[in-house]
Amino acid sequence: MKKKHFLPLMLLIGTVIFINACYYDKAELLYPTNAGATCDTSTVISYSSRVAPILRAQCYSCHSATGGSGNINMSTYANDKVIALNGKLYGSISHAAGYIAMPQGGGLMSSCDQAVIKKWITNGALNN
Numbered sequence: 001m002k003k004k005h006f007l008p009l010m011l012l013i014g015t016v017i018f019i020n021a022c023y024y025d026k027a028e029l030l031y032p033t034n035a036g037a038t039c040d041t042s043t044v045i046s047y048s049s050r051v052a053p054i055l056r057a058q059c060y061s062c063h064s065a066t067g068g069s070g071n072i073n074m075s076t077y078a079n080d081k082v083i084a085l086n087g088k089l090y091g092s093i094s095h096a097a098g099y100i101a102m103p104q105g106g107g108l109m110s111s112c113d114q115a116v117i118k119k120w121i122t123n124g125a126l127n128n
């Protein structure tokens with residue numbers, strides 16, 4: 001190899017290694033729906049501003065309002081409320097025994113997102 005091509009090549013390889021070394025596969029970073037220093041579940045959790053964005057980012061692609069995967073229909077308040085109140089929503093996202101772990105193939109969602117959804121459900125899964 002000619003000497004003048006060596007340095008650019010090494011820089012390229014170095015950059016590729018560096019970028020790969022920085023790749024950090026964490027659900028919180030990939031889907032930052034409730035990211036932030038603190039996880040605020042102290043107030044009443046709003047379906048429209050806090051719960052729906054999490055579900056939209058991580059669930060609706062497979063569970064549309066009709067004909068969703070596994071016959072689980074989501075993406076409207078009325079539909080989301082059904083699985084919230086029958087225990088399947090929290091059971092699946094917390095990977096509880098007896099439920100199929102969700103999001104499928106996506107790993108456990110962030111603990112903050114889980115806490116937000118749990119609080120919304122215990123508050124009665126309101127349409128707020």
Ligand code: HEC
Nearest residue numbers: 058059062069070072083088089092093099100102103104
């Ligand atoms: C990549 C597609 C995909 C994504 C994303 C996904 N699901 Fe699923 N989900 C499925 C499939 C497929 C099934 C049916 C699995 C089976 O029957 O074995 C299923 C089943 C379910 C069930 C039924 C579980 C049970 O125990 O009966 C629930 C509830 C559910 N999903 C909720 C969710 C929620 C909540 C999210 C978002 C956090 C989500 N899913 C994201 C594909 C997906």
